[in-house]
Amino acid sequence: MTLTQLRYAIAVADTKSMNEAAKQLFVTQPSLSSSIKELENEIDVELFRRTNKGVQITVEGKEFLGYARQVVEQYQLLEDRYVNKKNTRKKFSVSLQHYSFAVKAFVEMVKQFGMEEYEFAINETKTYEVIEDVKNFKSELGIIYLNEFNSGVITKILKENGLEFKELFPCETYAYMWKGNPLAAESVITMEQLKEYPCLSFEQGDNNSFYFAEEVLSTYDYKQIIKANDRATMLNLMVGLNGYTLCSGIICEELNGDEYCAIPLESDEVMRIGYIMRKGMALSPLAVKYLEEIQKVRGTQP
Secondary structure (H helix, E strand, O other), X not given: XXXXXXXXXXXXXXXXXXXHHHHHHOOOHHHHHHHHHHHHHHHOOOOEEEEOOEEEEOHHHHHHHHHHHHHHHHHXXXXXHHHOOOOOOEEEEEEEOOXXXXXXXXXXXXXXXXXXOEEEEEEEOOHHHHHHHHHOOOOOEEEEEEOOOOHHHHHHHHHHOOEEEEEXXXXXXXXXXXXXXXXXXXXXXXXXXXXXXXXXXXXXXXXXXXXXXXXXXXXXXXOOEEEEOOHHHHHHHHHHHOOEEEEOOOOOHHHHOOOEEEEEEOOOOEEEEEEEEEOOOOOOHHHHHHHHHHHHHHHOOO
């Protein structure tokens, strides 16, 4: 296995065409196909399936290419710094469920480090994609939660993909809603009180399993439930329809505004907020700092 073969495989994956990849790499198509075939034979993995419409990446190929991209990117950093003498920027990327406190922590970290020497990325996305991003090295960390219901399934998925979960802190369950909601003045709220109002839940796409839900009590028989894709839409639905969602209770008025509140839910449900990472890998200084900022944001909550 050579670095050139890895670069060839990445080019084919990106273009989904042997001919187009060959043009970009300035090699002949037969030479490229032969190199890819030699790589597949060596690792005993079929990376691509050739079809009349081009090439398709196999499931095993996606996993291999995740590692290949990491190797090529790291080599490029070494080459730029020590061979080409370029001043390269350090990178940090995180993927997360829709947590405003995690976004706030990201903002605080970026403010401290600045963007002249560093390149940052934050991906607020679906639960399964958070796992995929960390697995495929798109992100160094993923921020999710576990509870008694989803822990067994998600822990198994993480183990199968070479990942592990590290708990940051436990949280009780809260109902998050607009301050104009008729229930907003309650000191504690029950599911019985909430049943006349629409429950808002983040859409999980093709992986729409109860175990991937971002909200606890995902199997509860809600009278009304509405799926949304992003936090801005969720907040608008809270105002327009007096909807609510279930959350950790760690709110961020600086990002979401001060028109919303979190009320303790009468429930034994506990959310274990934490991060996922590649098993056995040391955290970068930026990742360590980011996790420190999450703890600080949590510490400012009443």
